[in-house]
Amino acid sequence: MSYLFVNANRSAGTINKNIYGQFSEHLGRCIYGGLYVGEDSPIPNKNGLRTDVVDALKAIRVPVLRWPGGCFADTYHWQDGIGPKEQRKTIVNTNWGGVTEDNSFGTHEFMELCGQLGCEAYFSGNVGSGTVQEFSDWVEYCNMGGVSPMADLRRKNGREQPWNVKFWGIGNEAWGCGGSMRPEYYADLCRQYATYLRTYAPDQKMVKIASGANSDDYNWTKTVMERAGGWVDAVSLHYYTLPHDDWQHKGSALDFTRAEYYTTLRKALRMDELVENHSRILRQYQGSRTVGLIVDEWGTWYDVEPGTNPGFLYQQNTMRDALVAAVSLNIFNNHCDTVCMANIAQMVNVLQAMILTEGERMVLTPTYHVFTLYKDHQNARQLESYVGAALVGEGEEQVPDLHVSASQGADGAILITAANLDDAASRTVHVVLEGAKAGAVTARVLSGAANAANDFDHPGRVAPRALAVTPTAEGFDAVLPACAVAAFRVEP
Ligand code: AHR
Numbered sequence: 001m002s003y004l005f006v007n008a009n010r011s012a013g014t015i016n017k018n019i020y021g022q023f024s025e026h027l028g029r030c031i032y033g034g035l036y037v038g039e040d041s042p043i044p045n046k047n048g049l050r051t052d053v054v055d056a057l058k059a060i061r062v063p064v065l066r067w068p069g070g071c072f073a074d075t076y077h078w079q080d081g082i083g084p085k086e087q088r089k090t091i092v093n094t095n096w097g098g099v100t101e102d103n104s105f106g107t108h109e110f111m112e113l114c115g116q117l118g119c120e121a122y123f124s125g126n127v128g129s130g131t132v133q134e135f136s137d138w139v140e141y142c143n144m145g146g147v148s149p150m151a152d153l154r155r156k157n158g159r160e161q162p163w164n165v166k167f168w169g170i171g172n173e174a175w176g177c178g179g180s181m182r183p184e185y186y187a188d189l190c191r192q193y194a195t196y197l198r199t200y201a202p203d204q205k206m207v208k209i210a211s212g213a214n215s216d217d218y219n220w221t222k223t224v225m226e227r228a229g230g231w232v233d234a235v236s237l238h239y240y241t242l243p244h245d246d247w248q249h250k251g252s253a254l255d256f257t258r259a260e261y262y263t264t265l266r267k268a269l270r271m272d273e274l275v276e277n278h279s280r281i282l283r284q285y286q287g288s289r290t291v292g293l294i295v296d297e298w299g300t301w302y303d304v305e306p307g308t309n310p311g312f313l314y315q316q317n318t319m320r321d322a323l324v325a326a327v328s329l330n331i332f333n334n335h336c337d338t339v340c341m342a343n344i345a346q347m348v349n350v351l352q353a354m355i356l357t358e359g360e361r362m363v364l365t366p367t368y369h370v371f372t373l374y375k376d377h378q379n380a381r382q383l384e385s386y387v388g389a390a391l392v393g394e395g396e397e398q399v400p401d402l403h404v405s406a407s408q409g410a411d412g413a414i415l416i417t418a419a420n421l422d423d424a425a426s427r428t429v430h431v432v433l434e435g436a437k438a439g440a441v442t443a444r445v446l447s448g449a450a451n452a453a454n455d456f457d458h459p460g461r462v463a464p465r466a467l468a469v470t471p472t473a474e475g476f477d478a479v480l481p482a483c484a485v486a487a488f489r490v491e492p
Pocket of ligand 1: 025069172
């Protein structure tokens with residue numbers, strides 16, 4: 001029997017709904033084919049956006065969507081993607097497969113997607129190969145309500161009202177594909193760009209996000225905060241989970257050993273230490289303001305599926321990915337005092353996707369189902385929770401068997417999300433609630449073999465199902481199957 005404690009008297013704060021954010025890049029089949037098929041497509045769509053995919057994404061309540069990259073962002077010139085489609089410039093996507101980009105999906109189409117999803121937009125601006133003027137014009141195009149050259153251009157292109165886009169990323173991976181910069185140089189550029197990102201109405205909100213560190217590059221965060229911390233509202237962090245550190249042989253998404261399963265989970269759990277350490281640096285240099293941490297790229301990264309374009313980063317998704325998602329989201333929830341947004345990479349058909357598509361067919365991945373189980377954490381009050389975990393693993397690859405986070409919604413209901421990382425044995429969990437009375441408990445669980453996946457012929461192989469719970473004097477008991485992610489809703 002394992003103990004799981006939830007203390008409703010102690011909280012780190014509110015879980016920002018944007019922790020459940022997503023990322024969509026002009027990469028492979030994420031935008032074209034995955035989200036956008038064009039109005040003339042035989043695939044059912046509304047204004048060119050796939051109805052099946054949008055409906056599925058609405059069900060997980062996506063709060064915010066980052067676009068257009070990634071590496072693509074620092075080659076993207078937004079004016080190529082506005083105006084009549086037949087007049088839009090055709091470019092080469094030099095980062096991802098060298099394919100032709102016809103710019104048929106641009107600012108207006110992205111804002112239509114955000115509108116259909118009911119989410120906020122997060123634009124990643126071009127610092128690597130763009131100009132300050134170009135970036136500041138994009139903000140004016142999106143956010144200026146009155147008369148101005150950019151607002152007039154927007155109106156000419158069919159949009160009367162400003163969109164009031166709040167989140168603006170000042171470049172992406174400036175240390176790499178975004179310009180190969182040193183942190184000192186980027187910090188100066190960041191100040192310059194931030195100066196010209198203006199608001200256009202007294203009540204307009206703007207969140208300026210500095211391009212952040214790769215993994216444990218603490219010097220990057222320190223230097224950017226020291227020199228440019230006063231010009232931004234948040235700093236980003238990118239961390240990907242690869243079974244092997246060799247980028248040529250990262251490991252297969254479907255065909256992996258037990259040791260690779262545990263290595264992957266051990267590496268995913270490293271997010272805790274990264275968030276902790278980067279947050280400490282932000283606190284150290286933020287002065288009297290609050291500078292948030294935005295983990296705007298995270299997730300698993302494997303070798304592409306055999307036979308697919310290596311530049312398209314298409315990979316399958318298993319229960320192993322579900323566990324990576326579960327522990328990562330638990331970590332973000334429990335660090336809600338600093339983590340104000342996170343964006344899993346990526347939404348459709350790329351890396352750790354929610355959804356895979358093939359022509360008109362669509363399949364929901366195990367990762368999608370984790371986002372379903374966790375969605376009520378959005379904007380809820382985080383509650384302190386911990387488990388009496390034992391170590392489990394293979395050889396030196398040891399991880400805690402149980403991992404948890406909890407929150408209380410405005411209606412008083414408590415959501416406890418717990419993962420059993422043991423791939424072979426179930427765990428009986430004795431849940432103890434402090435400071436709250438346990439009403440009726442309903443639970444759902446996602447479980448299966450570590451390599452269990454959904455595919456186009458078996459779309460329902462991995463799906464949440466009901467889990468039995470037994471009320472006790474202190475809370476309730478439940479048996480978590482091996483390799484499982486569970487969500488318990490405790491009524492007030
Ligand atoms: O998500 C894929 C790529 O990973 C992004 O374009 C880049 O920012 C990161 O290196």
